[in-house]
Amino acid sequence: MEHVRASIDEKIVCVRAEAAVTEFSRQLEERGINISEFEKTIAETVDSILIFPESPGSFAELGYFSADISIAKKILVAVKQQHQSGSFLMLGPIRLISKNSIFGPIPIALGQIPETQMQVISERLIGESKRKRPYKRRFELKKxxxxxxxxxxxxxxxxxxxxxxxxxxxxxxxxxxxxxxxxxxxxxxxxxxxxxxxxxxxxxxxxxxxxxxxxxxxxxxxxxxxxxxxxxxxxxxxxxxxxxxxxxxxx
CATH class of the missing domain: 1.10.10.10 (Winged helix-like DNA-binding domain superfamily/Winged helix DNA-binding domain)
Structure with a gap:
């Protein structure tokens, strides 16, 4: 987050998905909602998604998103070396996302010191956001x-x-x-x-x-x-x- 924020102006907004989930969980009326619906709303709202899969839950999330091409095309995946195994559960969704992603080829392999790759990740995310999405768009009154x-x-x-x-x-x-x-x-x-x-x-x-x-x-x-x-x-x-x-x- 710090690497991205240091390189951009305030028109590009960063959010950690876990923070948004925590905020939403404070709504008593919405406590029973399927969390995947919230994750999908976040994915549909943002221009780009950065995922660091390193647990069964995060790899399951990767598989969930890889099935939706409209979401998969804006995902960038960064994986630590120890998680780049031959398991289809891990590599299958990554390969599918890489096929559709505007950030391909992916994943970005993280070495022993992941911070050294943060600048590369930041530049790829920001560069694509600025190139693909103009800042100003006409607003029209609709339903x-x-x-x-x-x-x-x-x-x-x-x-x-x-x-x-x-x-x-x-x-x-x-x-x-x-x-x-x-x-x-x-x-x-x-x-x-x-x-x-x-x-x-x-x-x-x-x-x-x-x-x-x-x-x-x-x-x-x-x-x-x-x-x-x-x-x-x-x-x-x-x-x-x-x-x-x-x-x-x-x-």
């Missing part, structure tokens, strides 16, 4: 279900950024009023992802969110209009829900 996972993530980030502080019921109502029907579980998954990337701050119960980083993933050209909207929303919460502001102030 929530018609947006991609990346687009809904950016919209949620922008809502919290504009509001500065917002409760989950208010956020869900806002999405419903503007974009129509939504999947609450998917929204909670993506809010956990934003929290894990340090873009959003949340309270212990996970039902109040606040802006943590102000560089929105969606740019709004009229800055005065943006500031006026932020001020109006903050004033509303000061009058009608001061306890939400007080709770976040204690974090």
């Amino acid at each position: 929530w279900k018609d947006y991609s996972r990346q687009e809904t993530l950016c919209i949620l980030d922008e809502i919290v950024d504009l509001a500065e502080v917002i409760t989950e019921p208010d956020l869900l109502q806002l999405v419903l009023d503007i974009f129509g029907y939504y999947d609450a579980t998917q929204i909670r998954l993506q809010l956990a992802l934003l929290t894990a990337t340090d873009r959003v701050l949340r309270n212990d119960f996970g039902d109040i969110f606040a802006r943590k980083r102000s560089n929105g993933l969606i740019g709004i050209s009229n800055k005065m209009e943006r500031l006026a909207l932020c001020a109006k929303w903050h004033e509303f919460y000061q009058v009608h829900m001061p306890e939400a502001l007080e709770e976040l102030a204690r974090l």
